[in-house]
Amino acid sequence: MQAIRFKKINSFNVVFLFVSSLLLLFIFAPILGIYIKTSTLDIFRASIDKEVHESIQLTLAISAISTLLFSILAIPFAYYLARHDFMFKSVLLGLINLPIVIPHTAAGIALLGFINRDTLVGKFGEMLGLNFIGTSAGIMIAMAFVSVPFLINAAYNGFKEVPERIENAAYTLGATKWQTFFKISLPLAWRSIVSGGVMMFARGISEFGAVVIIAYHPMTAPVLIYERFTSFGLKYSQPVAALFILISLIVLIMFLYTSRKNK
Amino acid sequence: MLKLQNISKNYENFCLNNISLEIEKGDYLVLLGKSGSGKSMLCEIIAGIRTPDSGNIYFKDRNITYENIQNRKIVMLFQDFALFPHFNVRQNIEFSLELQKKSKKEIKQIVDNLAVELDIENLINQPIQKLSGGEKQRVALARALAYNPEILLLDEPLSSIDVNNASSIRQLLKKISNNGITIIHVTHDYEDALILGNKVAVLNNGNLVQAGKIDEVFQHPKNEFIAGFIGIKNYFRAKFFVNEGLAYALTENNIKFYSTSTEKQGDGFVLIHSEDIIINTEMPHSSARNILKGEIIKIQKQKHGYEITVNVGVELYVQITKKSVFELDLHENKTVFISFKASAVKFLK
Numbered sequence: 001m002q003a004i005r006f007k008k009i010n011s012f013n014v015v016f017l018f019v020s021s022l023l024l025l026f027i028f029a030p031i032l033g034i035y036i037k038t039s040t041l042d043i044f045r046a047s048i049d050k051e052v053h054e055s056i057q058l059t060l061a062i063s064a065i066s067t068l069l070f071s072i073l074a075i076p077f078a079y080y081l082a083r084h085d086f087m088f089k090s091v092l093l094g095l096i097n098l099p100i101v102i103p104h105t106a107a108g109i110a111l112l113g114f115i116n117r118d119t120l121v122g123k124f125g126e127m128l129g130l131n132f133i134g135t136s137a138g139i140m141i142a143m144a145f146v147s148v149p150f151l152i153n154a155a156y157n158g159f160k161e162v163p164e165r166i167e168n169a170a171y172t173l174g175a176t177k178w179q180t181f182f183k184i185s186l187p188l189a190w191r192s193i194v195s196g197g198v199m200m201f202a203r204g205i206s207e208f209g210a211v212v213i214i215a216y217h218p219m220t221a222p223v224l225i226y227e228r229f230t231s232f233g234l235k236y237s238q239p240v241a242a243l244f245i246l247i248s249l250i251v252l253i254m255f256l257y258t259s260r261k262n263k
Numbered sequence: 264m265l266k267l268q269n270i271s272k273n274y275e276n277f278c279l280n281n282i283s284l285e286i287e288k289g290d291y292l293v294l295l296g297k298s299g300s301g302k303s304m305l306c307e308i309i310a311g312i313r314t315p316d317s318g319n320i321y322f323k324d325r326n327i328t329y330e331n332i333q334n335r336k337i338v339m340l341f342q343d344f345a346l347f348p349h350f351n352v353r354q355n356i357e358f359s360l361e362l363q364k365k366s367k368k369e370i371k372q373i374v375d376n377l378a379v380e381l382d383i384e385n386l387i388n389q390p391i392q393k394l395s396g397g398e399k400q401r402v403a404l405a406r407a408l409a410y411n412p413e414i415l416l417l418d419e420p421l422s423s424i425d426v427n428n429a430s431s432i433r434q435l436l437k438k439i440s441n442n443g444i445t446i447i448h449v450t451h452d453y454e455d456a457l458i459l460g461n462k463v464a465v466l467n468n469g470n471l472v473q474a475g476k477i478d479e480v481f482q483h484p485k486n487e488f489i490a491g492f493i494g495i496k497n498y499f500r501a502k503f504f505v506n507e508g509l510a511y512a513l514t515e516n517n518i519k520f521y522s523t524s525t526e527k528q529g530d531g532f533v534l535i536h537s538e539d540i541i542i543n544t545e546m547p548h549s550s551a552r553n554i555l556k557g558e559i560i561k562i563q564k565q566k567h568g569y570e571i572t573v574n575v576g577v578e579l580y581v582q583i584t585k586k587s588v589f590e591l592d593l594h595e596n597k598t599v600f601i602s603f604k605a606s607a608v609k610f611l612k
């Protein structure tokens with residue numbers, strides 16, 4: 001690590017350093033603040049509160065399942081995109097990110113219109129015994145909708161970095177497309193895919209807007225925090241928030257670890 | 264064994280025009296051409312990585328033009344080796360064997376044999392990233408040979424390797440070829456053709472200009488382009504000796520050429536550019552180490568000057584100007600002395 005050196009004190013450096021410090025303060029002050037205001041005991045109490053830890057477990061589990069299930073669709077799709085050129089591909093690549101940029105309540109409304117009992121999808125789900133409204137399945141759909149672009153993008157970039165020549169080399173050595181995909185392309189893109197998956201998972205657990213519209217119950221952690229805040233006030237929501245931020249921090253560290261370039 | 268029939272392909276402002284070519288089992292065909300001549304594309308069409316727009320490819324009388332790459336048994340070695348970076352050396356070589364579901368014992372035996380043959384035993388457990396260019400080429404060759412291919416396609420196999428390694432890879436390719444594998448070798452270097460090939464096909468701007476046995480093409484270039492590109496007609500199989508710091512080559516009929524390249528000995532080729540040879544009507548007194556008496560057997564007018572063929576025991580081609588021909592009164596059957604410096608004699612191995 002190189003130490004920061006103040007070679008010259010000039011107005012430029014001073015202003016930029018000042019602006020940077022302000023921004024860092026802006027990012028970290030509220031998060032640090034919540035831990036200063038909330039006693040460790042309160043956080044501990046929150047963690048053994050049945051409603052709290054159940055909602056956190058639920059949130060983590062649904063997001064994990066949503067990530068795994070949608071990987072099955074997103075990985076082949078990303079590979080296809082990385083290996084084929086077609087008209088309006090760049091437009092499609094841009095539009096994939098639509099769920100990220102639209103207001104998540106709007107995303108929830110759109111989704112609700114798509115999966116409620118009156119629609120084909122809703123009816124089909126009902127036939128399979130799946131009800132999306134107010135259920136874990138619905139929450140999973142909502143989480144996936146707003147977070148799957150992260151996985152698609154990461155997997156796309158991962159596959160793009162695998163040279164086609166290497167796949168061709170495998171083909172000339174007698175490997176089928178399936179064998180080449182599973183033995184060569186997927187392992188080589190794996191790091192990007194995992195990092196995209198962790199990102200998708202992280203985005204899933206933190207989703208509020210789309211989830212709350214599809215299902216207020218069963219309560220995910222972001223919804224529970226919101227409910228504690230509206231029913232009991234700031235003081236009562238802080239321990240749960242602090243606990244959940246801690247969990248998100250762990251996920252963030254996982255993401256940073258998996259997205260490191262060199263192994 | 265492999266027959267290309269009127270292969271054409273248009274791709275991004277470049278086209279391959281009506282290429283027809285035939286290769287027999289055991290041939291070492293060198294596809295010679297400058298960069299952008301279409302030789303790599305032709306290679307990829309043969310491998311099946313690309314399909315031609317028109318024309319057919321027959322392999323053992325079977326049309327394989329649209330056959331899957333996997334079913335061709337034609338392995339391509341890429342210019343940058345295209346080794347699998349997440350495998351080590353052994354795993355790279357094992358790749359095709361494991362796909363064929365061979366037994367562990369059999370796989371180990373094949374890999375160990377190849378490691379000995381290609382002199383990579385000490386690298387076998389190394390990660391790919393640690394290898395030099397020459398080592399990567401050996402591993403890529405081992406990986407290809409493990410598949411037991413009918414044809415080996417080599418795309419510029421010596422271009423990303425330093426000179427010393429290139430020479431040992433050439434020896435290796437010779438050895439592989441002698442084992443009976445048919446090889447198609449893409450290169451821009453005519454020396455590769457001379458040393459390795461038994462057949463050569465010259466490509467220019469997507470057209471096949473001339474194809475045939477090495478001697479046919481080199482001795483009788485069909486047009487100016489080939490003559491200029493190959494640029495060498497004086498080459499002889501020879502043995503090289505170094506004696507007390509003095510290097511010389513002895514051709515098969517015992518003509519001696521002195522050379523300055525002392526680093527190589529043994530069997531190879533002597534190369535003398537026809538522009539480097541001087542014709543004298545009398546015995547010259549000069550610093551030229553090589554002075555040979557001979558008889559003019561042919562005088563041929565060319566685009567620039569004349570090409571004189573002199574028999575000094577072997578036939579040497581000499582390029583001179585029109586003015587020299589008349590001033591020296593050169594004509595067929597005239598006895599002359601030819602001279603050239605030792606540094607003009609190149610030895611290839």
